[in-house]
Amino acid sequence: MTIDAAPSFPSPRRRAGARKRRRLALLAVVGVVLAAATALILNAFSDTLVFFRTPSEIAARAEAPGARLRLGGLVKQGSVRHEGTTTHFVVTDMKSELPVTFTGLLPDLFREGQGVVTEGSVGQDGVFRADSVLAKHDENYMPKDVADRLKAQGEWRPETGGAAPK
Structure with a gap:
């Protein structure tokens, strides 16, 4: 038996090129996985995100019925009515x-x-259906967002809403 030629090994240049391609492919796969994970996380956050609005902002924006949001403001005098x-x-x-x-x-x-701050959604009939209600919890408290917006509109009344927000 005769040996015609010595076994051929890839040149060092070829081996380096193959390693670079594998490394590049690995980086591409890692990049795609990270992008997919980021997209899933952002999607999960957007489903649980609840925006804060005043009645004026809701009237101006025409919120989509069923969109979750927080409504803040003052409970109008003489408007509370109980039915069970x-x-x-x-x-x-x-x-x-x-x-x-x-x-x-x-x-x-x-x-x-x-x-008051309520959380829920506006129905087709324009009525806000709240599933939670938060009220002030001492004489010097009003939710900061509500107080800031009332002050910006020139409607801040510390005698009805407690101390001014900082």
């Missing part, structure tokens, strides 16, 4: 008003003329 466990009231920012319906137990400190 359902409470109907109006939230105002002194420029616009929005009727609210809430079924459940209200916080003990919920009352007319005080700051």
